[in-house]
Amino acid sequence: MKLPQEFDLHALEVFVMTVELGGMSQCAAHLQVTQSAVSQTIAKLEAGIGASLFDRTMRPLGLTASGKSLFARGQKLIAHARLAYDEVREGANLPISSITVAMSFSLANQLTAPILHSLGSRADRWNIRSGISMEHQGEFLARDIDMLVTGSFNLEHRDTVELHPVFEESFILVFPKDFREPLDLVGLPSSLPFIRFSRLTGTGQQIERQIVRMKLKLPQMVEVESSHQQLALVAAGIGWAITTPVCLAAVPELLSQLRAEPMTRGRFSRSVQVVARIDELGNIPSLTAALCQQVLQEKIFPPLIEEYPWMAQQLAWPSASAENEELIA
16 A cells, blocks of 8 residues: 555654644744644645544644544654664764753753763753753653753653653652751651742642641741752851752762751652653664763762762662663773
8 A cells, every 4th residue: 555645754743743732832942933824734634534533612722533543643753753863874973963861950960961072962952951850841741851860850751751860869868967856756867947849849849738738837948949048048058958979979069068868758759751752863862861861870879878878778770771881891
């Protein structure tokens, strides 16, 4: 059977992207073309197939039975096409045109240089974003971000996403260095204010859920959006905080002014992982995860563990594949 001329990969990609982004105007904005151009491409695809893909009587735009069938198969076809394209270019020693990576501030400060040093040649252009993880998730879904290095991801159930674990870390308590007052019955200070990590972030929300589960009453004095802000306030003696080892390791200039303690009650943890869309970046996501793990194990955490030997028990490391270890060596 010969496929109709209108049934091509570009048209299929436009259709899949329209569904994923929630409409033709969103797809047009992402592709930087007019909405009319997107509409015409999809109309030609429908003409070539001989069936309507969208139910245009619905608001927002809905899929017909044919549209649902094509979308399910089209996602896989586009993913395989991108993989084939990347593999051919890689075989010819040609890099991917561009990769946009997003990380939290604490991870970006420590991992950007190693990633670019080891994997920089795999793309002509890298765009590294740092900021709030929950905003990054929305940009990832909108295809403005290709890969996340994150400890806050709530879309694991999606079958279009691949996840590569980096490490797991338990949350810890941090106080001013000279704070020596007795702790109350649940092991938390009764006189020092609690400095909250923003509840607009995934990490902040996870901390708040644990506070609720433990039925703690922690009056709010200040809420901040970055771990550096939070730990700088603790170092200044303004309050105490719940944070993670990687956030603490990201502020070496403050360590002499801080005192870290493990959580003896209500211990909880988060998993840091590399997230990408299935098959779109070849082995770059898995290599990134292995590289991040190596840098954290060999360079970032050793000074912290030397200061606090118990910190090693707060970290868990998945096994990196032998192939990835060889490639990043």
